[in-house]
Amino acid sequence: MANEVCFRTLHLPNPGSLETYRSIGGYETLKRIVTEKVKATEIINQVKISGLRGRGGAGFPTGLKWSFMPRYYDGTKYLVCNTDEGEPGTFKDRDIIRYNPHQLIEGMAIAAYTLGARVGYNYIHGEIWEDYVFFERALDEARAAGFLGENLFGTNFSFDLYAHHGYGAYICGEETALIESIEGKKGQPRFKPPFPASFGVYGKPTNVNNTESYASIPFILQHGGQAFQDLGVANSGGTKIFAVSGHVEKPGNYEVNMGIPFPELLSLAGGIWKGRQLKAVIPGGPSTAVMPAASIMGATMDYDGLSKAGSSLGAGSVIIMDDSTCMVQTLKRLSYFFFEESCGQCTPCREGTGWLYRVVKRIVDGEGRMEDLDLLTDVSSNISGRTICALGDAAATPVLSFIKHFRPEFEYYIQHGRSMVTGK
Amino acid sequence: MLKIEIDGQAVEVEHGSTIIDAADKIGVAIPRFCYHKKLSVAANCRMCLVQVEKFNKPLPACATPVSEGMKIFTRSKSAIEAQKSVMEFLLINHPLDCPICDQGGECELQDIAVGYGSVKSRYTEEKRVVLNKNIGPLVSTDMTRCIQCTRCVRFLKEIGGMMELGLVGRGEHAEITAYVDKSVESELSGNIIDLCPVGALTSKPFRYSARSWELTRRPSIAAHDALGSQIEVQVKNNRVMRVLPREKESINECWISDRDRFSYEGLNSTERLTVPMIKQNGEWKEADWKSALEYVANRLKVVAEKDGNDIGFLVAPTSTMEEGYLTKKLARGLKSGNVDHRLRRGDFRLDGHFQGTPWMGCNIPDLQEMDRVLVIGSNLRNEHPLLAHRLRHAVKMNAAEVSIVSSLDDDPLMPVAFKEICSPDGMINELLQILKAMSSLQRLSLCLPPSLNKLLEGIEVSANADAIAHSLAGLGKDYDLVSPRSGVFLGNMAQHHPRYSELYSLAEAIASLCGATFGVFSESANRVGLDLARALPSAGALNARTMLEQPRKAYMLVNVEPEFDCRNGKQAADAMAQADFVVALTPFKSFALNDADVMLPVAPFTETSGTFMSMEGRVQSFAAAVKPLGECRPGWKVLRVLGNLLGLEGFDFDSSEAVKNEIFGGEKPSKVVWNKLNNNLRHLVEVDVKATSTALRRIGEIPLYQSDAIVRRSLPLQKAGQSSVGMAAMNSALMQKLGLQEGDLVRVKQDAEAVKLPVRLDDRVYDNCVRVPVCAETARLGDLYGEISVEKAS
Numbered sequence A: 001m002a003n004e005v006c007f008r009t010l011h012l013p014n015p016g017s018l019e020t021y022r023s024i025g026g027y028e029t030l031k032r033i034v035t036e037k038v039k040a041t042e043i044i045n046q047v048k049i050s051g052l053r054g055r056g057g058a059g060f061p062t063g064l065k066w067s068f069m070p071r072y073y074d075g076t077k078y079l080v081c082n083t084d085e086g087e088p089g090t091f092k093d094r095d096i097i098r099y100n101p102h103q104l105i106e107g108m109a110i111a112a113y114t115l116g117a118r119v120g121y122n123y124i125h126g127e128i129w130e131d132y133v134f135f136e137r138a139l140d141e142a143r144a145a146g147f148l149g150e151n152l153f154g155t156n157f158s159f160d161l162y163a164h165h166g167y168g169a170y171i172c173g174e175e176t177a178l179i180e181s182i183e184g185k186k187g188q189p190r191f192k193p194p195f196p197a198s199f200g201v202y203g204k205p206t207n208v209n210n211t212e213s214y215a216s217i218p219f220i221l222q223h224g225g226q227a228f229q230d231l232g233v234a235n236s237g238g239t240k241i242f243a244v245s246g247h248v249e250k251p252g253n254y255e256v257n258m259g260i261p262f263p264e265l266l267s268l269a270g271g272i273w274k275g276r277q278l279k280a281v282i283p284g285g286p287s288t289a290v291m292p293a294a295s296i297m298g299a300t301m302d303y304d305g306l307s308k309a310g311s312s313l314g315a316g317s318v319i320i321m322d323d324s325t326c327m328v329q330t331l332k333r334l335s336y337f338f339f340e341e342s343c344g345q346c347t348p349c350r351e352g353t354g355w356l357y358r359v360v361k362r363i364v365d366g367e368g369r370m371e372d373l374d375l376l377t378d379v380s381s382n383i384s385g386r387t388i389c390a391l392g393d394a395a396a397t398p399v400l401s402f403i404k405h406f407r408p409e410f411e412y413y414i415q416h417g418r419s420m421v422t423g424k
Numbered sequence B: 001m002l003k004i005e006i007d008g009q010a011v012e013v014e015h016g017s018t019i020i021d022a023a024d025k026i027g028v029a030i031p032r033f034c035y036h037k038k039l040s041v042a043a044n045c046r047m048c049l050v051q052v053e054k055f056n057k058p059l060p061a062c063a064t065p066v067s068e069g070m071k072i073f074t075r076s077k078s079a080i081e082a083q084k085s086v087m088e089f090l091l092i093n094h095p096l097d098c099p100i101c102d103q104g105g106e107c108e109l110q111d112i113a114v115g116y117g118s119v120k121s122r123y124t125e126e127k128r129v130v131l132n133k134n135i136g137p138l139v140s141t142d143m144t145r146c147i148q149c150t151r152c153v154r155f156l157k158e159i160g161g162m163m164e165l166g167l168v169g170r171g172e173h174a175e176i177t178a179y180v181d182k183s184v185e186s187e188l189s190g191n192i193i194d195l196c197p198v199g200a201l202t203s204k205p206f207r208y209s210a211r212s213w214e215l216t217r218r219p220s221i222a223a224h225d226a227l228g229s230q231i232e233v234q235v236k237n238n239r240v241m242r243v244l245p246r247e248k249e250s251i252n253e254c255w256i257s258d259r260d261r262f263s264y265e266g267l268n269s270t271e272r273l274t275v276p277m278i279k280q281n282g283e284w285k286e287a288d289w290k291s292a293l294e295y296v297a298n299r300l301k302v303v304a305e306k307d308g309n310d311i312g313f314l315v316a317p318t319s320t321m322e323e324g325y326l327t328k329k330l331a332r333g334l335k336s337g338n339v340d341h342r343l344r345r346g347d348f349r350l351d352g353h354f355q356g357t358p359w360m361g362c363n364i365p366d367l368q369e370m371d372r373v374l375v376i377g378s379n380l381r382n383e384h385p386l387l388a389h390r391l392r393h394a395v396k397m398n399a400a401e402v403s404i405v406s407s408l409d410d411d412p413l414m415p416v417a418f419k420e421i422c423s424p425d426g427m428i429n430e431l432l433q434i435l436k437a438m439s440s441l442q443r444l445s446l447c448l449p450p451s452l453n454k455l456l457e458g459i460e461v462s463a464n465a466d467a468i469a470h471s472l473a474g475l476g477k478d479y480d481l482v483s484p485r486s487g488v489f490l491g492n493m494a495q496h497h498p499r500y501s502e503l504y505s506l507a508e509a510i511a512s513l514c515g516a517t518f519g520v521f522s523e524s525a526n527r528v529g530l531d532l533a534r535a536l537p538s539a540g541a542l543n544a545r546t547m548l549e550q551p552r553k554a555y556m557l558v559n560v561e562p563e564f565d566c567r568n569g570k571q572a573a574d575a576m577a578q579a580d581f582v583v584a585l586t587p588f589k590s591f592a593l594n595d596a597d598v599m600l601p602v603a604p605f606t607e608t609s610g611t612f613m614s615m616e617g618r619v620q621s622f623a624a625a626v627k628p629l630g631e632c633r634p635g636w637k638v639l640r641v642l643g644n645l646l647g648l649e650g651f652d653f654d655s656s657e658a659v660k661n662e663i664f665g666g667e668k669p670s671k672v673v674w675n676k677l678n679n680n681l682r683h684l685v686e687v688d689v690k691a692t693s694t695a696l697r698r699i700g701e702i703p704l705y706q707s708d709a710i711v712r713r714s715l716p717l718q719k720a721g722q723s724s725v726g727m728a729a730m731n732s733a734l735m736q737k738l739g740l741q742e743g744d745l746v747r748v749k750q751d752a753e754a755v756k757l758p759v760r761l762d763d764r765v766y767d768n769c770v771r772v773p774v775c776a777e778t779a780r781l782g783d784l785y786g787e788i789s790v791e792k793a794s
């Protein structure tokens, strides 16, 4: 079965409309929780049981994160949704806001009720303008229908939700940079701790989750945490949207159960295009390690499955590469991305990402030296774990994993000044 | 307290300390660039990474709070590896040409690189080049050297009060820059030179003139405001090359103002007077000391023989206590009571009413602990740049409420709780309102003298005045403070106010009603010290104002340029012109001294020993940092010899310490000061409730870089943004009323003197007032707060 949670309106006409969402029982869960005054601890407990882990990339258990929000706090608490997906190959959240925005809104409203947040923001990537506009309309609908605003369902629960668009900086997806950006400042990560739960938007307690995480909440509270967990496997409850891109016949978003064997996912996406062979896969977005065909073909798509196979689930952005792919040139593209997107705040990332990119580029330009490979490995390790935010690690991971798995291709490129695969 | 271990050494630290605090406490050196104890933590350089037990990656010591039992390793393999890798990253794009960098020899990057850097660079790619920025005449930039630590950014935002620099651009394009086409205008900007760990920000005036190891360092005291900041004068070949702060937490912390940092350029001015000069037949002739001194003694004696009171003695408030004291002693020896140093004061009605020497009323650090402050008549950032910072700190860190009563609405760069901008006369009325509000608030009206109570009867209290009274009393919108630490302070502009005595009396009454600290942010380096040394008129004698209103036959000027330093430039100039004899003890030749008869070259503060007393009553003596220029002599020696030549008793001092000793009656200064500082009045002066005037009024502000003769000659300061050019600034209402437009030339007239000045639109100036700051073009105008007329020049 596919499309059971976040995309559950997708098969219906006009899937993103309020009408359609209500036709499948949308907002009923919110109404029940609010009017029956379901206890916050009970909700958090269900989320814990569901096994939902943050879909933004880090995979932090959502129920546990919610329990960090201070319960009693004199002042405004904030709720933030992270729809800033900007990593290459990542395009799942935009489909949630354009095909099922109301489920996200309901999920956020439930979270706001649970965490005592009065105000929420959905921070939407600046390069998906039409979807931002569409989401704004969904917000208007929800307000008009009495699902957002003051004293919802005649209770004293009030929640205002606003859309906020960025300008396309990848770093603004990092939760504290995102918060700075919401505050109108330059998007630049803050040093943690303090975490957003104690010092977030305007210094107030703030909960940040990914779009897919929030959008899973109505299902969990409608059907119970266990039902969600049962869709998936141990340590990875529920479904996951995999954004499959690259050399497949049918690239796109696939919401499937956690733990699906990779070959099944691949065939859902129509298999490798043009009858070619699979060479490698980046299973969770460029910040996760690349996997050679052999290891990914035996892996299941869930947190433990991928980590056992030597990579990680990340945001579920599956980039498929066929046997015509030059790994050296691919790495150059990825390194350029991190070099370009580093915020420049901390030394290892600011200086290191440029260094990595320039060396890889030099190799691609035919000027490589054999010792460059050790240098690249060393510089990457020197960035890893020494930066303010995880972009540093993200930049190091492709370099380390590409060289680890495809070293001969790099050596060939250095020796011959051209690609072993393309010959160019 | 938390018990932790650093490199095997046990240490106890307070809750909330970071690893770097703990390490600093026991002297374990952790390398760092972005961290600075006075700034917020940025944790961006990553140089301070250390290993912490139970953590699988190194943590930044500057940003990691310690917890009980934490074991920290600053020199373990993993810590050193992390530190070395960060150092490598910092150096790949940093120019490795230290020999041509101005910072060489005092560069934190260079120092730490010696310990953590590698001999050989593994980086063979192209290095980054960053365009330099022109951020003004004081700070020079070499942006390719910047390591993006953001200390400069954080300083200007957090200490300076305005974010004038920022890190724009991402990744490798991240660079420090000012607003487009703007220079950095902070009056504290020079501190970013000290803060910058590399040679990216250096001193423009000092740049490339010496290497740090060639400089001799001499401690001294800053001479341009009454804070008593401790400075280090750095010297090469008997020339002051630059001035840096000495760290003194309770005074200037680790900062100094730009005025104190760059004024030294004035010491090396071509206008320095290096030999005695005597005017003969209208022409200045060089003379030797002996004949000059004898000439002066004879001329003074002739006048004094008839009546000593025909001589007036004017001492600049930047003079040392020794100079002031000996001047007074000389005057008394010549039977003159006319001595004063309060040259810009207009209202002396309080003389005789003080119970002691007026002072700040508390210590400098107390300011930043205050909850509620009322500042009356002060352009804080111009007058006392670092006090403005202390108050800013109070507002930011302790949610203090600062309120302001003034005729100028200049931005102190801090949130102001309540402000009342009014005419100079209006200020009196405003204080009456606050007093009335306060007395009804406290139901303490009985404590006021009946005469004052009567005065208050007819006063109508505005909402703002009521709010200020509530604030001072600790009563707030959201909550009340049980015993607020409040303060009421008078600034320089209040001291220059034509009705200072009334302002003072009312401010004192307000403060005493609410139990607030009351004090004066006194002007110039040594106003309090000269008061204590009694460089003041004796009872019934003439003060600084009347000495000029009733011209004397002879004057002695000590460090004074009459038309710049006196309240009424025109009157001062005229008085000098008509006098039979004027002797000036001065470090500078000055056109303002053209009417003098003798100029004796005396040493400025860097070339003489002496004593200043700060506004908080701190007595600080200093030695000469360099030998006097040319034939200059320390002022105290010149006065001593004059005393001898005049045959006066008690002038046999062999050192400035001996003079100081006599001032303090042989006691320890602190013991004497304690008894003498007192802001209380014996009697209140009469307050005129009705006095108002409809005439146009001058606001004769003293600009930041016009405060005294040395500052006026520092070219870099004169080029800086805050320097002042002649202008008549007024608000739009007045411009409209006078039919003027920005940039129009106007004839500005005071008494018989007129100058042509451009009009500036300045809505910070109160109605019917014209801001005409003191500077070269306007020095010969009249009273700082006198009536003024403005008409369009044809």
Ligand SMILES: Cc1cc2nc3c(=O)[nH]c(=O)nc-3n(C[C@H](O)[C@H](O)[C@H](O)COP(=O)(O)O)c2cc1C
Binding pocket: A053, A054, A055, A056, A057, A058, A059, A060, A065, A082, A083, A084, A085, A086, A087, A170, A171, A172, A173, A174, A175, A176, A208, A209, A210, A211, A213, A389, A390, A391, A394
């Ligand atoms: C460089 C960087 C970019 C990130 N971009 C995103 C993003 O686009 N969307 C997202 O949800 N999380 C992103 N994250 C993760 C967020 O910081 C954060 O962990 C997440 O939004 C938390 O939500 P979750 O727990 O529901 O996953 C990014 C992290 C880093 C370091």
Ligand code: SF4
Binding pocket: A171, A188, A189, A341, A342, A343, A344, A345, A346, A347, A349, A350, A387, A388, A389, A390, A391, A392
């Ligand atoms: S790791 Fe990179 S992106 Fe993250 S804070 Fe440091 S410089 Fe910025």
Ligand code: SF4
Binding pocket: B145, B146, B147, B148, B149, B150, B151, B152, B153, B176, B195, B196, B197, B198, B200, B201
């Ligand atoms: S200019 Fe100096 S102080 Fe400012 S960020 Fe660069 S290195 Fe740091």
Ligand code: FES
Binding pocket: B031, B032, B033, B034, B035, B042, B043, B044, B045, B046, B047, B048, B049, B060, B061, B062, B063
């Ligand atoms: S000093 Fe700690 S990160 Fe810079």
